[in-house]
Amino acid sequence: MTDFLLELRSEEIPARMQAGARTELEKLFRAQMSAAGIEAGDLTIWSTPRRLALIAKGLPQATAAVSEELKGPRSSAPPQALEGFLRKTGLTQDQLEDRDGVYFAVIDKPGRATAEVLAEAIPAIVRGFAWPKSMRWGKESASSESLRWVRPLSGIVAIFGEELVPCEVSGISAGFATRGHRFHCPGEITIGSASDYVEKLRACHVIVDHEERQAIIRDGAAKAAADAGLMLVEDEGLVIENAGLTEWPVPLLGRFDEAFLEVPPEVIQLTARVNQKYFVVNDAAGKLANGFVCTANIDAVDGGAEIVAGNRKVLAARLSDARFFWEQDQKKTLAQHAEKLKNITFHKDLGTVEDKVRRVAKLARWLVERDVVKASENTDQAKVQLGNWAFDAAMQSKADLVTEMVGEFPELQGLMGGYYAHEEELPDSVSDAIRDHYKPVGQGDEIPTAPVTVAVALADKLDTIISFFAIGEKPTGSKDPFALRRSVLGAIAIILTNNLRLSLRQLIENLTSLSPSTDNFAVFEKLYGHGFDDGMTKEDAAEQDKKNLEALSKTIASDTFAFIVDRLKVQQREAGVRHDLIDAVFALGGEDDLVRLLARVKALQAFMATEDGTNLLAGYKRAANILKQAGEASPSRLREGLGEGMSDAASDETGPPPTPPASGRGELDPAEAALLTALDAAEPAASAAVADERFTDAMAALASLRAPIDAFFDGVMVNDPDEAVRAYRLGLLARFTGAVHGVADFSKIEG
Structure with missing residues (x-):
């Protein structure tokens, strides 16, 4: 068994492409070996800015005959x-x-020599490489058939054991020679085999293992900060990026003018990170300090003093720009900045950003007025103040989009608005709401809990969802260009975290009137299917207009609510809740209070984990099957026997049916009497518990039916020859299934 080394050397490979390139190299190499009947087992793949390297251990000398x-x-x-x-x-x-x-x-x-297979595979790998972006170069680039690579390819090392694998790609022949560090060791290095590749490059100031370079940067940056009494602000993405930019990383600490610290710390960190790839540091108190850590690519003879000085100058220029933006933006109030929003189109069918802001402001105040979002103090004055703050915060929530700072750093939208509001001495609740109204923006993000922020954040997300549904821009498959799924998950998180009690379907239907689509004729034709009849009188057209608006609102509300519920189901399944239990509660219908819905789901999940729950489910399914068979055999006689207005398990009706009278019969069987007594107690107890949202108590009431239903099936024959007896017993079973359905649709539960 023999080791194989392949190095593909080129001009600088962008750091962001190196991880994908390693994956692509492994995939192509394994595919080529597999096609030749060779099992490529242990592969090691590395990358530096100037090379991709692969070492395959234990390849056979030849392929087997087949x-x-x-x-x-x-x-x-x-x-x-x-x-x-x-x-x-x-x-x-x-x-x-x-x-x-x-x-x-x-x-x-017959079998083939592995070296021969490799000689054919290498050109195929190079030419088949998929880069996000690639280029042609040299005289050959005039032809569309010339080699494409991320940057000009300059060398190939291909050694099997200690023998060269002869091959050629676009005029570049494989050899034993590579090159070391561009500055420390620019000359050629001869590689003898895969075993000496890493150490020969290390001797020439190239650390070929990207993970080793990452560790050097991670640990070295932390040490450089600690040696100065500071703490590194960890940034793993920046570690990986710097490792992709250097072959011999040397972290160095520098300082910048303390005067720049008057700029918000997030601005300084973004300036250092995005523009210069620097780490930032905190002082002992955890506040941003006037320091940075850059990663040099050489061992400087002066210990890096000149490198740090040069980087300090570049960073100072960047921070000067940031400070200029900070000062310029504050020459206007947020309200003045917000005036420019009328010139920015939010969506061609939804008006400008100013239009959206006004809708959000109305909705935020509406949420307060309807007591969905409550003030910390239960007084009329506190409620009015909360509504006013929510309205003001919403009206200025997007103002920072037109500031110089957010124009430079879009990632700071919302955050900069909060800073500017604070500098303007707006109430803290308003500035905090402006800062945090985009939250949560993803899984694990902070969820707002301050009342003003909750009102604005929820209003912003609901407006986005409803507005885009109103113009027919719904997510389809994997396509969600307006991030509506993210908005829905954010709204759900806010509602559940803050225990907001609201009828979501009714809210959506009411809010469609705030959408500009409801007076847009084109939207009527797109969504509703038709517009106005030109032959109508003015009065008839107005009446038709009203009917169309009402129908459109209901359609939008139904579609939007269904989408929200679907996202909630997916979220709960991902959180570990059984899908059948979710369906069992959601199938009851008529429930659009998300807090109450999930409370019922959790209570059902806990109940079904008990022995009582498992056995009651078995009893329910047995009862439902008997009722279904009886209904299929003679549905009219079954309903006649069950009594006026009574339902069976095969019907779509809900609610517990009454028990048929036992007139004409002798005494009840003990099992019948026990079940009847249990139902008389359990039904009202479960119903009252559900009404009071004591869902655990409702499950406990259902649990009391477990023993009586088991005894009923053991003690009596349901399909008795006597029609009156059979009808009575079927009625008991129908009443039993109805009682269970008052809590959840057990027909949806698996097991």
């Missing part, structure tokens, strides 16, 4: 079919095997 069998035409087939098969296989007729009237060709393929 025998391939091909089925041909029948021996009675026309001569043309046989001739075609012979051309395909390269054999003669006497070399074929006749098996029960069918020709077979057995082709023995």
